Amino acid sequence: MKLDFEKSGGLIPAIVQHAKTSQVLMLGYMNQDALEQTRDTGLVTFFSRSRQTLWVKGESSGNILKLVSIEPDCDQDTVLVKAIPKGPTCHLGTTSCFGDKNVEGVAFLAHLYDVIERRKSANPESSYTAKLLQGPLIKVAQKVGEEGVETALAAAAEDRDEVIYESADLLYHLLVLLAARNIELEDVMDELQSRHGQ
Secondary structure, three states: OOOOOHHHOOOEEEEEEEOOOOOEEEEEEEOHHHHHHHHHHOEOEEEEOOOOEEEEOOOOOOOOEEEEEEEEOOOOOOEEEEEEEOOOOOOOOOOOOOOOOOOOOOHHHHHHHHHHHHHHHOOOOOOHHHHHHHOOHHHHHHHHHHHHHHHHHHHHOOOHHHHHHHHHHHHHHHHHHHHHOOOOHHHHHHHHHHHOOO
16 A cells, blocks of 8 residues: 655545444544554554644544454555554543444444443343353243244234334344354354345
8 A cells, every 4th residue: 555645745634434333433643653563563653733742642542443354445645554552532522533433333233232242241141141041041032033023023013113122122122132152243244245245
């Protein structure tokens, strides 16, 4: 990848996107050294314009960004960095510097899966999800079956609102089942895409 660092005085904008949810996490700037260090270490590194030095995102807080990929834009003067955040990206404690409300549409499923994953270590007395995850796997499997039947019955009754409600229950319990079996949502997406040549 040949990037045009000279166009903007040695720095290029780096848009960081959550690799699983597609949520935009932050905007930073990279020079050639920051780009190379990011590739070499697997930790997203920027050039601080105020301090005039390289900085690894999360080097003091521990809220690092683990690199997944870097893609240039069509003009070769901006990069899209896909990463997995470890903790909040923003210094205000939110996942994104643009707030936590920009996970919408089907990307919300990946966000929900991440929330479910975090519930694995929660107190089962205070979290229904934790109770399912820490209980016998057969209970989660039964819930998926139950919700599947309820969704089918709602569809047969041609009750649109009930189909939506039961489908939400089914999707939630299916995500819990995947998390319980340590199957990533991306694995299911990869299987679906392989069936359609995407």
